[in-house]
Amino acid sequence: NSAIGSTTDTTTGTTTVITNIGSLVTNDPSLGDGSPLGLIQDAAVVIEGDRVVWTGEASKAPTTDNRVDAGGRAVLPGFVDSHSHLVFAGDRTQEFNARMSGRGYTAGGIRTTVAATRAATDAELEANLTRYLREALHQGTTTFETKSGYGLTVEDEARALRIAAAHTDEVTYLGAHIVSPDYADDPAAYVALVTGEMLDACAPYARWVDVFCEKGAFDGDQARAILTAGKTKGLRPRVHANQLSYGPGVRLAVELDAASADHCTHLTDADVDALANSDTVATLLPGAEFSTRAQWPDARRLLDAGVTVALSTDCNPGSSFTSSVPFCVALAVRDMGMTPDEAVWSATAGGARALRRTDVGRLTPGAYADLTLLDAPSHVHLAYRPGVPLVSGVWRRGVRII
Ligand code: NIG
Ligand code: FE
Numbered sequence: 001n002s003a004i005g006s007t008t009d010t011t012t013g014t015t016t017v018i019t020n021i022g023s024l025v026t027n028d029p030s031l032g033d034g035s036p037l038g039l040i041q042d043a044a045v046v047i048e049g050d051r052v053v054w055t056g057e058a059s060k061a062p063t064t065d066n067r068v069d070a071g072g073r074a075v076l077p078g079f080v081d082s083h084s085h086l087v088f089a090g091d092r093t094q095e096f097n098a099r100m101s102g103r104g105y106t107a108g109g110i111r112t113t114v115a116a117t118r119a120a121t122d123a124e125l126e127a128n129l130t131r132y133l134r135e136a137l138h139q140g141t142t143t144f145e146t147k148s149g150y151g152l153t154v155e156d157e158a159r160a161l162r163i164a165a166a167h168t169d170e171v172t173y174l175g176a177h178i179v180s181p182d183y184a185d186d187p188a189a190y191v192a193l194v195t196g197e198m199l200d201a202c203a204p205y206a207r208w209v210d211v212f213c214e215k216g217a218f219d220g221d222q223a224r225a226i227l228t229a230g231k232t233k234g235l236r237p238r239v240h241a242n243q244l245s246y247g248p249g250v251r252l253a254v255e256l257d258a259a260s261a262d263h264c265t266h267l268t269d270a271d272v273d274a275l276a277n278s279d280t281v282a283t284l285l286p287g288a289e290f291s292t293r294a295q296w297p298d299a300r301r302l303l304d305a306g307v308t309v310a311l312s313t314d315c316n317p318g319s320s321f322t323s324s325v326p327f328c329v330a331l332a333v334r335d336m337g338m339t340p341d342e343a344v345w346s347a348t349a350g351g352a353r354a355l356r357r358t359d360v361g362r363l364t365p366g367a368y369a370d371l372t373l374l375d376a377p378s379h380v381h382l383a384y385r386p387g388v389p390l391v392s393g394v395w396r397r398g399v400r401i402i
Contacts, residue, residue, distance in 0.1 A: 015064040019044040023378045025076035026055055027349040027362040036345050047369040050397040055364050074378045078142025078370035079325040080351025080361045083262050083283050085316035086132045086146040087125055087160040090116030092317045105292035109318045110178050117150040125163050135323040140391040142370035143360045145170035147210060149177030154198045161205035170355055172208035176226045178217050191222050195229035209235035213249035220248030227256050242266045254278040260354040265297045275307040281354040283310040286331035287320035300337030310350035311343060330386035340380040369398035
């Protein structure tokens, strides 16, 4: 009999202790071993309603109505996936196949998904979204951001955001994903639409505004105009920056105090310095480099410079069709120079920073009771046992879902 036994759950009352946790990630450096993860061995977490009310050593836990025995397994905050594109229809299997036969990724395939998404009914988009959310939840994701960007008309962008907003508060307006094919001859008119009528229709459903700042998508001046227009409507900026080439995206993100610059694959020293001296998080999306066979972002360089790093899936049908944060953690450790501790921090607390949230990504009093239980003795196993479905329990807002 190993210490990692089965879990028993007898939840009926108002307070619940999850106890006999072999190793607990709190992300509070004042707790436990004093590391950024605030690791506590032989730990317990007490939940009341949708919140954590106590975290510490199991032997000191207060008495509660209900008791869940974690059987010596590891518990960590639910993952905060701060970057995904989940409102779409169709897939891009052929494009992936062609890429794996040697063709490069250009983001031109976005048009394929735009056509399929426009042709889909609301019910089809809703069904797709809930399918990928269920996948993510089963892999430990309890907070997720998602974007529009596959509609590129006023109606199709607004409907994508309306559908997303029924499932998450972290909704991002990405009308500026690419220039709509309908405006191929007049990109300036498309920017006017994105900053005008489309923004007006979309702002009520969104918290964030994003732009794909890249050659072939939007240049620095267009991106600045789009993000600034979004800010005037109360949306906060985040940027697809420096994914496929060097460019102005990261410095623009810092200039506008964006919560996050996402991708960050091609960075100059000036880009790294700008991030290090800002509140803008660098969100790394290794699923994209995996699925496009591109060079890995250099997480080590960013961390050593003092940049805050988040890890997310970028789940979308083109460049990164994975909903698995554990997979991204394993890639980041194997190929991007992160330690397992750093990668787990970035996928939880880092994601929360990228969304400017303090109520998720940590397991300390006041935070939402969003927890992931692993069928493993420590969080390190997320990287040590890649591809293995270790997530064996998930609580979201205090409710056990898995
Ligand atoms: O984050 N870079 C732009 N957008 C997505 C890719 C979208 C697609 O290929 O459909 C990304 O990688
Ligand atoms: Fe993306």
